Amino acid sequence: MKVKYIAEPYGYDEFEKEINDFIKDKKIIDIKFQENFSLSEDYKDGMKSALIMYEEHENENAAH
Incomplete structure (x- = not known):
């Protein structure tokens, strides 16, 4: 088993596309x-x- 961590700024529209491209x-x-x-007061972040x-x-494993 392997893991992949994907993180994007809040509201980033390509988040779902990036996940789908990776898992396909x-x-x-x-x-x-x-x-x-x-x-x-001055800062919003997500x-x-x-x-x-x-x-x-x-x-794919056989090729490596």
């Missing part, structure tokens, strides 16, 4: 999502992240 040729075991958001647990397909 993988055997997915699980994906854990998390959103963090902090707010102060981050979306995904931890992807996966395995390579057998034909």
